[in-house]
Amino acid sequence: MSKMATNEPARRRGPSAVGVFRAALKRDLLLAFRSKSDLVNPLIFFLMVATLFPLGVSPEPGFLALLAPGLVWVAALLATLLSMDSLFRADFEDGTLEQALLSPQPLILIVLARVLAHWIMTGLPLTLMAPLLGLMLFLPADGMGGLMLSLLLGTPTLSLIGAIGAALTVGLRKGGVLISLLVLPLYIPVLIFGSGAVQAAVTGLPLAGYLALLGAMLALGVVLAPLAIGAALRISVSG
Amino acid sequence: MPESVLKVENLYCERDERVLFDGLSFELGAGEVLQIEGQNGSGKTTLLRILSGLSRNYEGELFWRGEPMADVVDEYRQALLYFGHLAGVKATLTPQENLGWYAALQPGIDSASIDTALQQVGLAGYEDVPCHMLSAGQHRRVSLARLYLSQANLWILDEPFTAIDKKGVAQKEQLILRHAAAGGTVILTTHHELQLDGLRRLNLDQLAGTS
Amino acid sequence: MAKNKTEKNWMPRWFYQLASPRWCYDITGKLLPAFSVLALLLLLGGTVWALLFAPADYQQGNSFRIIYIHVPSAILAQSCYMMMALAGAIGLIWKMKVADMVAKACAPLGASLALLALATGAIWGKPTWGSWWVWDARLTSMLILLFLYLGVMALHSAIENDSTAAQSTAVLALVGLVNIPIIKYSVEWWNTLHQPATFKLTEKPAMPAEMWLPLLVMLVGFYCFFAVSLMLRLRHEILRRERRSSWVQALVESR
Numbered sequence: 001m002s003k004m005a006t007n008e009p010a011r012r013r014g015p016s017a018v019g020v021f022r023a024a025l026k027r028d029l030l031l032a033f034r035s036k037s038d039l040v041n042p043l044i045f046f047l048m049v050a051t052l053f054p055l056g057v058s059p060e061p062g063f064l065a066l067l068a069p070g071l072v073w074v075a076a077l078l079a080t081l082l083s084m085d086s087l088f089r090a091d092f093e094d095g096t097l098e099q100a101l102l103s104p105q106p107l108i109l110i111v112l113a114r115v116l117a118h119w120i121m122t123g124l125p126l127t128l129m130a131p132l133l134g135l136m137l138f139l140p141a142d143g144m145g146g147l148m149l150s151l152l153l154g155t156p157t158l159s160l161i162g163a164i165g166a167a168l169t170v171g172l173r174k175g176g177v178l179i180s181l182l183v184l185p186l187y188i189p190v191l192i193f194g195s196g197a198v199q200a201a202v203t204g205l206p207l208a209g210y211l212a213l214l215g216a217m218l219a220l221g222v223v224l225a226p227l228a229i230g231a232a233l234r235i236s237v238s239g
Numbered sequence: 240m241p242e243s244v245l246k247v248e249n250l251y252c253e254r255d256e257r258v259l260f261d262g263l264s265f266e267l268g269a270g271e272v273l274q275i276e277g278q279n280g281s282g283k284t285t286l287l288r289i290l291s292g293l294s295r296n297y298e299g300e301l302f303w304r305g306e307p308m309a310d311v312v313d314e315y316r317q318a319l320l321y322f323g324h325l326a327g328v329k330a331t332l333t334p335q336e337n338l339g340w341y342a343a344l345q346p347g348i349d350s351a352s353i354d355t356a357l358q359q360v361g362l363a364g365y366e367d368v369p370c371h372m373l374s375a376g377q378h379r380r381v382s383l384a385r386l387y388l389s390q391a392n393l394w395i396l397d398e399p400f401t402a403i404d405k406k407g408v409a410q411k412e413q414l415i416l417r418h419a420a421a422g423g424t425v426i427l428t429t430h431h432e433l434q435l436d437g438l439r440r441l442n443l444d445q446l447a448g449t450s
Numbered sequence: 451m452a453k454n455k456t457e458k459n460w461m462p463r464w465f466y467q468l469a470s471p472r473w474c475y476d477i478t479g480k481l482l483p484a485f486s487v488l489a490l491l492l493l494l495g496g497t498v499w500a501l502l503f504a505p506a507d508y509q510q511g512n513s514f515r516i517i518y519i520h521v522p523s524a525i526l527a528q529s530c531y532m533m534m535a536l537a538g539a540i541g542l543i544w545k546m547k548v549a550d551m552v553a554k555a556c557a558p559l560g561a562s563l564a565l566l567a568l569a570t571g572a573i574w575g576k577p578t579w580g581s582w583w584v585w586d587a588r589l590t591s592m593l594i595l596l597f598l599y600l601g602v603m604a605l606h607s608a609i610e611n612d613s614t615a616a617q618s619t620a621v622l623a624l625v626g627l628v629n630i631p632i633i634k635y636s637v638e639w640w641n642t643l644h645q646p647a648t649f650k651l652t653e654k655p656a657m658p659a660e661m662w663l664p665l666l667v668m669l670v671g672f673y674c675f676f677a678v679s680l681m682l683r684l685r686h687e688i689l690r691r692e693r694r695s696s697w698v699q700a701l702v703e704s705r
């Protein structure tokens with residue numbers, strides 16, 4: 001590496017890491033804003049799934065209140081999963097992914113910006129919408145704070161893990177169903193601790209432990225997932 | 240003898256049960272232009288994708304300025320411009336935004352030169368039009384504008400003249416010549432008869448072994 | 451990737467020669483008879499010992515004897531995943547074809563073992579808990595492990611190119627490997643929250659030697675059987691992938 005530094009004048013090093021990350025994030029957000037329907041779809045899905053349960057099981061408030069923590073979390077998880085498949089697909093099809101892989105900038109940064117943009121566009125709105133679903137499913141008011149906090153910490157992990165699946169299946173025509181097969185088992189710990197946190201909040205137990213675990217998983221995800229996503233993208237584009 | 244820029248040693252690649260090339264070796268120096276020839280399906284694109292580092296399904300060694308490719312991959316990416324079948328242009332972004340993103344990824348491009356590059360490919364006045372509203376040829380020219388922007392030393396161009404009119408082709412030929420004269424290296428595939436002096440050719444059909 | 455070849459330099463050359471498909475085919479051919487005999491003897495001996503001579507459990511009577519299949523298959527299903535992930539990593543980092551093939555051969559074996567562990571667990575559950583399925587922590591973890599295997603297999607079959615498929619599944623298997631401890635922990639934690647103090651499978655207080663010795667024999671027998679099946683699958687895969695090479699064609703002609 002030192003060899004390179006001496007061969008290459010400083011000017012050629014190009015933009016800084018922060019600059020690249022910021023440029024990537026700006027572009028991804030811009031792209032997302034220009035195709036607004038993609039943004040709304042997961043939210044509508046989220047709402048619809050939550051409507052199905054009272055219809056399919058029972059509209060009885062006490063019963064729904066019992067199920068609510070798990071239901072909202074499962075709905076959020078499925079809504080995130082639904083939005084994952086398209087994460088890299090457009091870039092793969094128009095060749096911008098190729099160009100990003102060939103750029104001298106660290107792929108990890110570009111990938112991380114992409115996942116962050118995805119979370120801002122799906123995970124964050126889902127989190128903000130969750131109290132509405134909580135109301136519909138008679139989640140006790142004490143649980144709302146726990147619900148939002150757990151989703152705030154949990155949905156970024158869902159985006160990170162889902163992005164691994166998206167990267168692995170980006171070159172495949174039947175990516176959609178396959179990605180759920182790959183990703184759902186990996187979502188289980190987030191689901192367990194996420195809905196656990198809501199349940200604890202409902203029953204008035206301390207939340208900190210759950211949130212710490214969700215945070216730890218997020219930290220692990222931020223460190224490791226971009227590596228896997230980057231490797232998977234290179235493999236998918238190569239094949 | 241020009242300094243070796245890119246060296247390929249004993250390259251082997253197979254796809255769909257078919258050996259595309261076996262024992263392919265060549266060396267390119269500064270200022271050289273190499274045209275890869277061959278029938279459709281002879282592996283021209285595959286070879287270019289291997290050389291660019293996109294495809295890793297091969298056996299053999301690549302060297303960049305005498306160093307094994309794996310050791311200098313960052314340097315190589317800084318020195319490379321790859322123009323593939325896919326334009327690498329976002330349809331929802333404007334030409335300016337597209338090139339802005341390219342400039343953010345590549346070292347040594349200042350954003351002021353983007354407008355000049357767009358002018359040079361004949362897209363002046365279209366800077367702020369989303370690319371999905373451009374014609375196929377214009378779409379492609381957005382991508383070609385990178386040739387005017389880039390500081391890259393090695394150009395790998397896969398069919399760069401597709402959907403470009405005659406005048407445009409002559410212009411690009413001049414551009415390639417200028418790049419080579421300035422010490423750059425170009426590897427390309429094209430169906431056009433190139434009018435370039437000192438053009439080297441590599442025919443994949445002869446290598447593939449028809450047996 | 452950048453790392454691949456730089457690391458290649460410090461790996462001795464024999465590492466690659468040993469890993470050549472042809473060498474691997476020859477050596478597994480020599481090992482196969484020994485392992486087959488060993489697996490047969492251990493499994494037969496272990497089964498007879500376990501079913502006829504080991505004492506019955508004072509609580510569960512004879513129904514506990516299913517652990518002699520349940521426990522080895524569960525343990526092996528987990529080791530198999532680890533092996534698959536490690537083989538995949540070796541294939542990914544050093545571009546070693548044989549490692550790719552080992553990883554590919556592992557997936558269906560591990561999935562069948564996980565399925566066997568689940569089936570025996572369910573059968574055991576009927577007399578013990580009175581129902582075929584209980585959301586016991588271990589059974590649930592095993593079910594998720596089965597899902598992980600199925601995901602790996604689905605991804606492999608969805609990708610046409612052999613080497614791309616191998617690389618992609620290796621990444622997935624490694625991601626799964628990192629996740630397995632987290633999954634196990636979370637499921638165990640979830641289980642204690644929802645089902646306090648259920649009767650735990652396999653966690654018997656101080657099993658007497660007459661009980662665990664046959665279990666050990668069965669476990670080793672299972673490992674040998676696993677080695678045999680793995681080698682058979684691997685040899686099959688080697689022949690398929692190398693079918694156009696001269697040594698395989700010579701082999702076919704000599705038959």
